[in-house]
Amino acid sequence: MTDTSQAPQMPRLNEPAPAFDAPTTDGRKTLADYKGKWLVLFSHPADFTPVCTTEFIGFAKRQDDFAAMNTALLGLSIDSVHSHIAWMLNIKQNFGVEIGFPIIADLNMKVAQSYGMIQPGASDTAAVRATFIIDPEGVLRAMVYYPMNAGRSVDEIYRLLVALQTADANKCAMPENWKPGDQVIVPPPATPEAAEARAGEGYNTVDWYFSTRAL
Template sequence: MTEANQVQMPRLNEPAPAFDAPTTDGRKTLEDYKGKWLVLFSHPADFTPVCTTEFIAFAKRHEDFKARNTELLGLSIDSHYSHIAWMLNIKEKFGVEIKFPIIADLNMKVAQSYGMIQPGASDTAAVRATFLIDPDGVLRAMVYYPMNAGRSVAEIYRLLVAMQTADENSCAMPENWVPGDAVIVPTPATPEAAMARAGEGYKTVDWYFSTREL
């Protein structure tokens, strides 16, 4: 791959790339979201069927995200006016109002800084990328989907809740964890701690695998 075609990718647990971009709700910067979680997600194009289903799903879960101190922010390389027309079309045709802003990234500056442009998929459209950014502006998760398969908004919400709960309780989450499930206790870091683990009151399968209820 030549240098010109290399995709710039952000990295987990480092500051998310800063942006200052026009949206359907005025200019937005990453700094505007300080103190809140942010779900920044890109889509290939307005007025396309798969993207429409995704936006409807995000809109229907918007209040759930807000209840978790989380804002939604969409992005595509379409124009500001295309975004507005599409939002109005979704409201008219599907009865769903899009209440979160959408970045009009015509110069692809934000998309490129987040690695949303994947030359193997398209040089002129952002793939279905989703980024979860914490209240300190740190990138905590990235999820990429291909052009022809819609992402799961329910899974993005589940991931958000899992990360928030892990942060609050100093634990890790097992596969497909949902609220109410047991969480994983941090693995002992010394032989002495490993020997003592069985007597610490957790549900212990072996020294490296223990769970507890929240």
């Protein structure tokens, strides 16, 4: 029998994101503080590490783009507030980039464990590169995990955020690598009668189940 007692707890898509109340570099933050905004919560293994530094620089450079989409950024690692502050100052001094978003100091690993950021196969004491997109109602809409030795793409996380928001606003789905200006996928018909009628509905229809339209 497989022992699951040490398996990481995993949040689930389209369910409420795990609540948190944690110290950060900008005072205590709770999930409720972000109600009404989208939130990108992302973890990194440790401060003062090279891959994590590139990721934080990447997020900082796109912070205004995320803000324009009503989206806040919130980092996390299992380091102290003082370590986070020192690292932020180091990045500013050495790379000329100011980290303008808070970082959770998750020394007790409570937030990391509730979000499944601790992966025993990678490390028992460091959070892997996990990214969570949470909507304004506190519902978890997307999550992406990266290994310790490969940095994530901030551009892809931003693209995914825009795709989610656009899909919500237009009741549609997004094709592979969708970007603003591309056509979107029309939900397929749910009955044989609707499938037969699809070709005459004015969409770009390849077959009854595959139709696209411009926004």
